[in-house]
Amino acid sequence: MYVYNLVDQSLVNQRVQQFRDQVRRRLSGELNEEEFKPLRLMNGLYLQLHAYMLRVAIPYGTLSSKQMRALAHIAVRYDKGYGHFTTRQNLQFNWPKLKETPDILADLADVQMHAFQTSGNCIRNVTADQYAGVAVEEIADPRITAEVVRQWSTLHPEFSFLPRKFKIAVTGSKRDRAAVRVHDIGLIIKINEAGEMGYEVIVGGGLGRTPIVGVTIREFLPQQFLLSYLESILRIYNQIGRRDNIYKARIKIVIHELGAKEFTRRVEKEWKTIRDTAIDLPVGEYERIRAFFAPLPYQSLPKNDAGFSHLEFENQDFSHWVRGNTLPHRQSGYSIANISLKPIGGIPGDASAKQMEVVADLAEKFSFGEIRVAHEQNLVLPHVKQTDLYSIWNTLKEHNLATPNLGLISDIIACPGMDYCSLATARSIPLAQDISNRFSNLRRQNDIGELSVNISGCINACGHHHVGHIGLLGVDRKGEEYYQVTIGGSADENASIGEIIGPAIPYDEVVDAIERVVETYVDLRAKNESFIDAYRRVGKQPFKENLYVTN
Amino acid sequence: MSLIKNNIIIRDSWNHLDDDTPLSAEGKVIVSLKRWQSERKLLMERQEPLGIRLKSAEGAEMISDDLAHFDLIALEFPIFKDGRSYSTARMLRERYHYKGELRAVGEVLRDQLQFMLRCGFDAFEYAGKTIPEEAISAFVEMDKFYQTVGDWGRT
Numbered sequence: 001m002y003v004y005n006l007v008d009q010s011l012v013n014q015r016v017q018q019f020r021d022q023v024r025r026r027l028s029g030e031l032n033e034e035e036f037k038p039l040r041l042m043n044g045l046y047l048q049l050h051a052y053m054l055r056v057a058i059p060y061g062t063l064s065s066k067q068m069r070a071l072a073h074i075a076v077r078y079d080k081g082y083g084h085f086t087t088r089q090n091l092q093f094n095w096p097k098l099k100e101t102p103d104i105l106a107d108l109a110d111v112q113m114h115a116f117q118t119s120g121n122c123i124r125n126v127t128a129d130q131y132a133g134v135a136v137e138e139i140a141d142p143r144i145t146a147e148v149v150r151q152w153s154t155l156h157p158e159f160s161f162l163p164r165k166f167k168i169a170v171t172g173s174k175r176d177r178a179a180v181r182v183h184d185i186g187l188i189i190k191i192n193e194a195g196e197m198g199y200e201v202i203v204g205g206g207l208g209r210t211p212i213v214g215v216t217i218r219e220f221l222p223q224q225f226l227l228s229y230l231e232s233i234l235r236i237y238n239q240i241g242r243r244d245n246i247y248k249a250r251i252k253i254v255i256h257e258l259g260a261k262e263f264t265r266r267v268e269k270e271w272k273t274i275r276d277t278a279i280d281l282p283v284g285e286y287e288r289i290r291a292f293f294a295p296l297p298y299q300s301l302p303k304n305d306a307g308f309s310h311l312e313f314e315n316q317d318f319s320h321w322v323r324g325n326t327l328p329h330r331q332s333g334y335s336i337a338n339i340s341l342k343p344i345g346g347i348p349g350d351a352s353a354k355q356m357e358v359v360a361d362l363a364e365k366f367s368f369g370e371i372r373v374a375h376e377q378n379l380v381l382p383h384v385k386q387t388d389l390y391s392i393w394n395t396l397k398e399h400n401l402a403t404p405n406l407g408l409i410s411d412i413i414a415c416p417g418m419d420y421c422s423l424a425t426a427r428s429i430p431l432a433q434d435i436s437n438r439f440s441n442l443r444r445q446n447d448i449g450e451l452s453v454n455i456s457g458c459i460n461a462c463g464h465h466h467v468g469h470i471g472l473l474g475v476d477r478k479g480e481e482y483y484q485v486t487i488g489g490s491a492d493e494n495a496s497i498g499e500i501i502g503p504a505i506p507y508d509e510v511v512d513a514i515e516r517v518v519e520t521y522v523d524l525r526a527k528n529e530s531f532i533d534a535y536r537r538v539g540k541q542p543f544k545e546n547l548y549v550t551n
Numbered sequence: 552m553s554l555i556k557n558n559i560i561i562r563d564s565w566n567h568l569d570d571d572t573p574l575s576a577e578g579k580v581i582v583s584l585k586r587w588q589s590e591r592k593l594l595m596e597r598q599e600p601l602g603i604r605l606k607s608a609e610g611a612e613m614i615s616d617d618l619a620h621f622d623l624i625a626l627e628f629p630i631f632k633d634g635r636s637y638s639t640a641r642m643l644r645e646r647y648h649y650k651g652e653l654r655a656v657g658e659v660l661r662d663q664l665q666f667m668l669r670c671g672f673d674a675f676e677y678a679g680k681t682i683p684e685e686a687i688s689a690f691v692e693m694d695k696f697y698q699t700v701g702d703w704g705r706t
Contacts, residue, residue, distance in 0.1 A: 011695040157669035161634025
């Protein structure tokens, strides 16, 4: 993991001091809410329906045990004893008091954390593949790039007052778990024929009101030019992005209005002018950062441990969890263990302080002190020995963290919705809970197989409903909650935007409707055909026909 | 409005000239891009220091061939959230090597001052409510940054 040096630490400390003073000026009335707003937003502080909300940055979803304990401590000391992991790998506290937020930021700074740029019209906290450095099929570790981007984008003087928010995601794998095609900039690490590292640069993807899959503007950008190229894109966007209409202010609209070809031409032209100035990272600095992500001191272990296989054979529940929630690791004898934050009937992404502590302890004991946050709102112990899985599972089970539903229908992605959010037009959480309860039977879930359900409580699409295999968008119809159903979305390497399959349906009918969609799939699927593959084969019609049938 | 330059508050010796105010023979004036384009010859014949003012939508390339004529360039922030002039400032300094006064005008508030300074501004028509002496402390709130910007040849 990256460890702060003196520059990183003093930057974070100074920023806390600065924010402390800004809060003081707000409380004294010297700053009004309008003036304070951009300042607090750049430090992750929102004003929500009932209270302030602090969004803590978890850069590229990587956390240490120590950091996780600090989050647990903050949840207890300043909040109501829990936190919410988000679809951007961050953590939200829902009930902080304004006057205490500088203290929270100071506690975060003590463990090399911050809430920089988790909101506001700036470059947001960078995200990456949660299996960075451990996925079997990975080409190169995206964390090094993500850390470079984190540093470059932090308090960038030119790009802190952009037309709108700007999100960057990185993957180093063919399997895209970072949803790079639905970000303002998506970077895919590639190795060219000469063996050099570089990036495919994708621009203009996004969800929200105008969901769109991004376009590749450069097939291969040599690694050493990353920052000058990003700077070129951002500069063009900063200059010509629309500022007259908040709903047309994202870079995707620039590309739509200008055309990808002309946009690319401008970026390339700008880049040729600045690529040989001092913007790019010196090789030494890149290597310094890279050293933090060197492979860990793993043990040499056999691929399959006999004792482990026996335990799996003996204990069916354990075996389900292993099959459902763990994946092979690059290192022989190790696994990637996913911790579901989606217990049946639970609130997707919520974790209590106690649960955070349990995960921190497990990571310390079994996973080199490292934890990852997935954008699906689950946690990951990235490097655990196969032989430790049983004891990890037992502990997780005690704390309601061992639901073996990774990627299944109850592994629902949901935004906080109207229970918390001031933008929401409908609830997300209770609907997620109802769907989860309806499909609580694990055997049935496994039979249905891989199926993502994404719920957003408003058009801003924080629940990424456009890219759920089944997406639900809450809308307000004369004071009543209705949900628009989309089918066929996908956030991976075959990214697609779901199709709306008909008029919105009222809250009370949603779960039955989802069940009919699922049953339609079960009836028509070919052998081993997943929901998304079946949809791509047959189209929306059969689903549409059954969605609106009522008994 | 107070003018902050080199960390102190100074008296402003320049005048912003409206497009319809007649040009006098003397005095340091700041004119709009429009006026510069339409009265270029007249302005160049004048033996007084000249400043130009760009709106946030007017980019550095619009005056990049004329920089030798300006002792001051004022870049507008019509509202503090409009960040276009940060890009213009950097381009003037880093690409076109403009060395004269670069002044931030418009909604220039305390908490944006350091961003502006780092992009190459060196004069600020301060429009915040805090007393300007206090606002100056914003320049030194932070001294550690990641980006190599603002390296425009100032010694």
